[in-house]
Amino acid sequence: xxxxxxxxxxxxxxxxxxxxxxxxxxxxxxxxxxxxxxxxxxxxxxxxxxxxxxxxxxxxxxxxxxxxxxxxxxxxxxxxxxxxxxxxxxxxxxxxxxxxxxxxxxxxxxxxxxxxxxxxxxxxxxxxxxxxxxxxxxxxxxxxxxxxxxxxxxxxxxxxxxxxxxxxxxxxxxxxxxxxxxxxxxxxxxxxxxxxxxxxxxxxxxxxxxxxxxxxxxxxxxxxxxxxxxxxxxxxxxxxxxxxxxxxx
Amino acid sequence: xxxxxxxxxxxxxxxxxxxxxxxxxxxxxxxxxxxxxxxxxxxxxxxxxxxxxxxxxxxxxxxxxxxxxxxxxxxxxxxxxxxxxxxxxxxxxxxxxxxxxxxxxxxxxxxxxxxxxxxxxxxxxxxxxxxxxxxxxxxxxxxxxxxxxxxxxxxxxxxxxxxxxxxxxxxxxxxxxxxxxxxxxxxxxxxxxxxxxxxxxxxxxxxxxxxxxxxxxxxxxxxxxxxxxxxxxxxxxxxxxxxxxxxxxxxxxxxxxxx
Numbered sequence: 001x002x003x004x005x006x007x008x009x010x011x012x013x014x015x016x017x018x019x020x021x022x023x024x025x026x027x028x029x030x031x032x033x034x035x036x037x038x039x040x041x042x043x044x045x046x047x048x049x050x051x052x053x054x055x056x057x058x059x060x061x062x063x064x065x066x067x068x069x070x071x072x073x074x075x076x077x078x079x080x081x082x083x084x085x086x087x088x089x090x091x092x093x094x095x096x097x098x099x100x101x102x103x104x105x106x107x108x109x110x111x112x113x114x115x116x117x118x119x120x121x122x123x124x125x126x127x128x129x130x131x132x133x134x135x136x137x138x139x140x141x142x143x144x145x146x147x148x149x150x151x152x153x154x155x156x157x158x159x160x161x162x163x164x165x166x167x168x169x170x171x172x173x174x175x176x177x178x179x180x181x182x183x184x185x186x187x188x189x190x191x192x193x194x195x196x197x198x199x200x201x202x203x204x205x206x207x208x209x210x211x212x213x214x215x216x217x218x219x220x221x222x223x224x225x226x227x228x229x230x231x232x233x234x235x236x237x238x239x240x241x242x243x244x245x246x247x248x249x
Numbered sequence: 250x251x252x253x254x255x256x257x258x259x260x261x262x263x264x265x266x267x268x269x270x271x272x273x274x275x276x277x278x279x280x281x282x283x284x285x286x287x288x289x290x291x292x293x294x295x296x297x298x299x300x301x302x303x304x305x306x307x308x309x310x311x312x313x314x315x316x317x318x319x320x321x322x323x324x325x326x327x328x329x330x331x332x333x334x335x336x337x338x339x340x341x342x343x344x345x346x347x348x349x350x351x352x353x354x355x356x357x358x359x360x361x362x363x364x365x366x367x368x369x370x371x372x373x374x375x376x377x378x379x380x381x382x383x384x385x386x387x388x389x390x391x392x393x394x395x396x397x398x399x400x401x402x403x404x405x406x407x408x409x410x411x412x413x414x415x416x417x418x419x420x421x422x423x424x425x426x427x428x429x430x431x432x433x434x435x436x437x438x439x440x441x442x443x444x445x446x447x448x449x450x451x452x453x454x455x456x457x458x459x460x461x462x463x464x465x466x467x468x469x470x471x472x473x474x475x476x477x478x479x480x481x482x483x484x485x486x487x488x489x490x491x492x493x494x495x496x497x498x499x500x501x502x503x504x505x506x507x508x
């Protein structure tokens with residue numbers, strides 16, 4: 001919650017209907033949820049149920065058909081730089097003609113600020129992400145895990161109030177996934193931003209999130225909110241709770 | 250692809266060998282010397298036109314027109330291509346016009362251009378720009394359409410507005426395709442520069458070449474043809490240098506050798 005007690009990001013009655021040549025397709029139906037200050041929320045649901053659409057709406061990249069998203073009480077009506085979205089296909093969001101350090105600095109391109117101090121900040125962020133020595137390498141010279149770290153550093157240099165991660169570790173191997181999860185937890189401990197994470201990985205959900213929002217149905221609705229604190233939530237109990245909702249997480 | 254260290258030198262040797270055969274065949278009258286004057290006569294003629302400044306002046310005039318047309322085509326083609334590549338509506342809007350005009354051979358509109366613009370430089374610049382415009386436009390549209398949507402959305406998410414996102418993300422990402430269009434257009438530029446000067450000119454390298462043929466100065470004619478070939482070669486090499494520099498990341502990323 002914010003200093004005034006309200007949520008930092010609030011989704012109110014959001015519905016999304018796509019109109020295309022194939023007809024109308026309802027993706028989200030009356031979705032409401034809240035993200036508190038320094039919250040760590042996981043959104044889970046079947047593939048194609050509208051999780052990514054919801055993240056895009058939360059970042060202001062897509063206008064909902066009905067409903068609204070508010071950042072600290074102010075409606076989001078367009079791309080919101082304080083809500084930073086890290087896409088699932090993160091590698092394609094790195095600029096291949098810029099080196100890692102310049103890719104991180106690109107996060108601040110719109111703000112127009114530049115200077116030696118910022119380069120030092122970017123370098124420090126890369127160091128923190130375990131990429132010291134890789135500042136001058138191009139994205140295509142980095143492994144998938146390293147690319148993901150550059151993307152996270154680029155998001156963090158903006159000092160966003162909310163960080164939205166769309167299946168951030170789905171394309172990396174198990175060892176890299178674990179190390180990236182630890183890096184994310186460390187970031188959350190040090191940074192002031194809230195994190196909303198979309199993932200299919202139950203271990204990841206259990207390990208990273210304080211609250212689990214389950215989307216289900218076509219169009220998707222918020223079916224359940226699970227708060228693991230205070231109860232011993234195991235992979236099996238989480239799976240059974242999700243199975244009750246959808247049959248399969 | 251492996252580069253042969255002495256490959257280029259061998260290529261030059263091949264050219265020298267062909268010139269020697271030409272020289273010998275002409276002197277031995279195996280080739281009619283009226284139509285194929287010996288190479289030393291052609292060389293003398295070429296050096297003469299360099300020394301008296303006529304060739305330099307003609308090339309200056311021709312390339313001035315050529316690059317003016319090429320420049321207009323590049324600005325319009327890349328500008329319109331960047332917008333059309335990002336918006337289906339604009340593509341649908343321009344598609345019938347582009348697909349009707351594009352197949353028209355550029356020399357076919359020279360009479361119309363003469364009618365409207367006269368026989369001066371503006372007509373020639375217009376024709377060159379016309380011919381260069383389409384390859385640049387179509388390659389830019391293709392390149393922009395190939396930019397990953399997530400890259401553009403990331404720029405929007407970072408607060409970059411349309412123009413800033415187009416200039417700093419979309420166009421650099423589409424640059425390999427844009428350069429393909431610019432490379433094709435460079436060859437087209439040289440062709441149309443010469444053609445327009447031959448059809449309606451009183452100066453420029455195309456005019457000099459045709460005038461030499463009409464007044465039976467055959468050695469001069471060959472000299473101008475060789476000069477044009479050299480200009481084309483130098484322009485292409487310069488373009489490759491820029492290409493290698495601007496697209497170094499692209500060639501390294503895809504592990505393909507630069508041209």
